Amino acid sequence: MAMETLTRDVPSSMHHHNNSSVSNMKHSYVQLSKTxxxxxxxxxxKLPKELLLRIFSYLDVVSLCRCAQVxxxxxxxxxxxxxxxxxDLFDFQTDVEGPVIENxxxxxxGFLRQISLRGCQSVGDGSLKTLAQCCNYIEYINLNGCKxxxxxxxxxxxxxxxxxxxxxxGSCSMVxxxxxKAISDGCPNLTSVNISWCDGITENGVEALAHGCxxxxxxxxxxxxxxxxxxxxxxxxxxxxxxxxxxxxxxNIEDEAVIKLANNCNSLKYICFANCSLLTDNCxxxxxxxxxxxxxxxxxxxxxxxxxxxxxxxxxCHLLEKMDLEECVFITDSTLFHLxxxxxxxxxxxxxxxxxITDEGIRHLSTSACASEHLAVLxxxxxxxxxxxxxxxxxxxxxxxxxxxYDCQLITRNGIKRLRTHSPNINxxxxxxxxxxxxxxxxSRQHYCRCCAIL
Amino acid sequence: MDVDxxxxxxxxxxxxIQNIINKDPKLKEFDLIIQPENQNKSPVIYRxxxxxxxxxxxxxxYKYVYQRLITIRKQLKRQASNETxxxxxxxxxxxxxxxxxxxxxxxxxxxxxxxPNDELKFSAIVLTFKPKCAEIxxxxxxxxxxxxxxxxxxxxxxxxxxxxxxxASRYPSNYNAWxxxxxxxxxxxxxxxxxxxxxxxxMSKVWCREHVSDHSCMQYRQRLLKCLVADKRCLQHxxxxxxxxxxxxxxxxxxPKLMRPSEDYFSETIGVTLDELYFNEDLIVTYQSHESLWxxxxxxxxxxxxxxxTDCIKEVLMxxxxxxxxxxxxxxxxxxxxxxxxxxxxxxxxxxxx
Numbered sequence: 001m002a003m004e005t006l007t008r009d010v011p012s013s014m015h016h017h018n019n020s021s022v023s024n025m026k027h028s029y030v031q032l033s034k035t036x037x038x039x040x041x042x043x044x045x046k047l048p049k050e051l052l053l054r055i056f057s058y059l060d061v062v063s064l065c066r067c068a069q070v071x072x073x074x075x076x077x078x079x080x081x082x083x084x085x086x087x088d089l090f091d092f093q094t095d096v097e098g099p100v101i102e103n104x105x106x107x108x109x110g111f112l113r114q115i116s117l118r119g120c121q122s123v124g125d126g127s128l129k130t131l132a133q134c135c136n137y138i139e140y141i142n143l144n145g146c147k148x149x150x151x152x153x154x155x156x157x158x159x160x161x162x163x164x165x166x167x168x169x170g171s172c173s174m175v176x177x178x179x180x181k182a183i184s185d186g187c188p189n190l191t192s193v194n195i196s197w198c199d200g201i202t203e204n205g206v207e208a209l210a211h212g213c214x215x216x217x218x219x220x221x222x223x224x225x226x227x228x229x230x231x232x233x234x235x236x237x238x239x240x241x242x243x244x245x246x247x248x249x250x251x252n253i254e255d256e257a258v259i260k261l262a263n264n265c266n267s268l269k270y271i272c273f274a275n276c277s278l279l280t281d282n283c284x285x286x287x288x289x290x291x292x293x294x295x296x297x298x299x300x301x302x303x304x305x306x307x308x309x310x311x312x313x314x315x316x317c318h319l320l321e322k323m324d325l326e327e328c329v330f331i332t333d334s335t336l337f338h339l340x341x342x343x344x345x346x347x348x349x350x351x352x353x354x355x356x357i358t359d360e361g362i363r364h365l366s367t368s369a370c371a372s373e374h375l376a377v378l379x380x381x382x383x384x385x386x387x388x389x390x391x392x393x394x395x396x397x398x399x400x401x402x403x404x405x406y407d408c409q410l411i412t413r414n415g416i417k418r419l420r421t422h423s424p425n426i427n428x429x430x431x432x433x434x435x436x437x438x439x440x441x442x443x444s445r446q447h448y449c450r451c452c453a454i455l
Numbered sequence: 456m457d458v459d460x461x462x463x464x465x466x467x468x469x470x471x472i473q474n475i476i477n478k479d480p481k482l483k484e485f486d487l488i489i490q491p492e493n494q495n496k497s498p499v500i501y502r503x504x505x506x507x508x509x510x511x512x513x514x515x516x517y518k519y520v521y522q523r524l525i526t527i528r529k530q531l532k533r534q535a536s537n538e539t540x541x542x543x544x545x546x547x548x549x550x551x552x553x554x555x556x557x558x559x560x561x562x563x564x565x566x567x568x569x570x571p572n573d574e575l576k577f578s579a580i581v582l583t584f585k586p587k588c589a590e591i592x593x594x595x596x597x598x599x600x601x602x603x604x605x606x607x608x609x610x611x612x613x614x615x616x617x618x619x620x621x622x623a624s625r626y627p628s629n630y631n632a633w634x635x636x637x638x639x640x641x642x643x644x645x646x647x648x649x650x651x652x653x654x655x656x657x658m659s660k661v662w663c664r665e666h667v668s669d670h671s672c673m674q675y676r677q678r679l680l681k682c683l684v685a686d687k688r689c690l691q692h693x694x695x696x697x698x699x700x701x702x703x704x705x706x707x708x709x710x711p712k713l714m715r716p717s718e719d720y721f722s723e724t725i726g727v728t729l730d731e732l733y734f735n736e737d738l739i740v741t742y743q744s745h746e747s748l749w750x751x752x753x754x755x756x757x758x759x760x761x762x763x764x765t766d767c768i769k770e771v772l773m774x775x776x777x778x779x780x781x782x783x784x785x786x787x788x789x790x791x792x793x794x795x796x797x798x799x800x801x802x803x804x805x806x807x808x809x
Binding site: 094405406407409427428429430431432434 | 467514
């Protein structure tokens, strides 16, 4: 329904009041239909258009489209561009096609600030060009998963939308370096960019971006396997305001890139280097020397990191809240000891597959400042040395909400039971089957046939 | 949410299963592993391209996926998400008899979220666990008929026939599997591909010899035989020793009496049926007391009399059956008597036993 309204070019003309003037129509009916006319309707009499517009501006897409079908004047008001400053069409991703975007662009014009077309796979370059041409003031555009778009879309954006602040072209696999070059030429204010899973993008594109958009604060390039150390170094050199960087799966990145980042971008808060397996402790040391603001560090699969790196980190980065250390296989209890001392705000800690961790490490953690107040999630799956003793230590963590214990073979049902009796709200994840509810065991007798029951 | 808290591991288990299926294109088998004792260890076992699930978790995992799927199904807005696929995979592996779940997968194929080829692989794996499940076969046929895959490619058809055959070997009296095979034979006949039926005729003969008490395959052969007899073009590709059987059946002096203008066709169709009759006799003699063999024999006799309804054939058939019944009376008394009675009532051919 909503989409039909959007696809329609001109508001549908209302014919019914013409029919009502047929001569033999009863008087009362004529009156009734008169009150339904736009001008005479109570709500339109009492409320000036400005107020109606204001009310409409609070509605979501679906409600607006419904209102647009009430009457001709409401149609004009509901589809007024001022109501359409922020549009998220994610919920209609399968319905959205070219004409929808084109109509939206004509209606919204300069009003449009934010638009999300995440997952709208049938949208192509042509309609996005219209969008860019009509709506020059777009600040935020999300094209994640619009797989049909190519560099031509980025070129239109760079040509017409000079005010662009945030661009998401994740999973647009046809996009190449040319896109980033175009964006870097036309959108100097860009603060946030997401180019995850764009296989076509190489270091050249990122370098151009770094040169053209020095205000970049957030850079996300998950799964860009062609990303190199040089590209990241260039980014670090030019975009010193970076606060968030996500290089998940960019497995060619080396220490040098991270060291440059640490030296230049001191306001980094969020870092994800998951599966960048070439990185070593030098990165962590460099980060600890410069980036004190760090609150999230995701380094799952960085298997060369050791206690030395985390020791350095925990000495200076006291604001750390979330740490994902999955498969940092060399870390030992010593890391936990230092984290317990240095990171009092720790909320989330993942130690999955860190096979050297023992009960002693957990004991340190549970006696620290973070444990009693902040620690909410602790992942210990596949830590084979962890025993029930760890769970007993964790009883001190009053804020603990979730704990993962998959494949910890020394953990027993009783250990979990003890933990649960102390903190009943905790969500314990383990492979133990839930205890069978009494009815099924109680009634099992009745399933026997009568003769067996007698016996 | 409630199920989630009750057994949070369910989500992890089904994700693990889905990952294995996604990653291993050579996965060939799924089964449950009887393990009533529960340790804090993943119940998903994966070795040598075979996937196993420990039995203790099945109940809890199924409860979780079932409840989640029904909730998703009840939502008015159908949204294809990876979660749905993961849930469906585990639900169908454990219990493939739920048509609703297969229908959900059908919708996902139509929406382009699942690839038909991957689905053929997946359903083949499910078949290894429940080889007799009709829903799986339906689903596979649906993929072929609705996704309009060209059935002309013999590779695809041969692959389907081998899938059907594997399922048939895994479960006795698997009529569903043979139905599946026959559907493809029919389709290939519609496409005027006549070599396939001949190949199936030979293949199922070998299979019958190895499974003498399984009537399902014989029924498949009966259907094939009807096709062979009905269309002359089917016989072209058949390597048969029809003439030998003909000679054996009709004594040389009776032969001229039978000859008719359409002699070629006649001798070939009768020949194929006679071939099968002698093959059946071999089996009856070798393996005593298998009712399925006698049932099959009755069909053959009936067909023979119906293709060419003359007194002459009836007479020869009577003599032939008399010979066999007399020879086999010892040890098969029950079946022989039934056979004789059936000849009397159904075909009105009296057989006198000594």
